[in-house]
Amino acid sequence: MLGTEADLVRVLRRTDAQTLVLALPSDRPTHLRQLQMAGRSLGVDVLTLPGADELDGEQISLHHLRDVDDQLRVLTGAHRAPTTIAPALLHRMTGL
Numbered sequence: 001m002l003g004t005e006a007d008l009v010r011v012l013r014r015t016d017a018q019t020l021v022l023a024l025p026s027d028r029p030t031h032l033r034q035l036q037m038a039g040r041s042l043g044v045d046v047l048t049l050p051g052a053d054e055l056d057g058e059q060i061s062l063h064h065l066r067d068v069d070d071q072l073r074v075l076t077g078a079h080r081a082p083t084t085i086a087p088a089l090l091h092r093m094t095g096l
């Protein structure tokens with residue numbers, strides 16, 4: 001965490017970030033979309049974490065990360081939660 005929401009664009013630019021992880025799984029869809037648009041406007045991948053109710057007691061790890069679009073579909077009831085991050089994105093983040 002390097003600032004508040006108001007600092008988001010400045011921090012992304014200053015750090016040359018490639019990925020923004022939002023730890024707001026149950027946030028309002030409109031707010032998640034605003035944060036996603038801010039990140040994407042700078043060419044940043046925007047991911048989110050699942051809610052604690054989806055983890056079944058598991059410790060959070062990289063494979064739990066998901067695209068914000070997937071989380072928005074979960075929040076609006078459009079589909080069930082994905083279980084893994086897209087392999088191409090995981091490779092880009094970790095080099096594995």
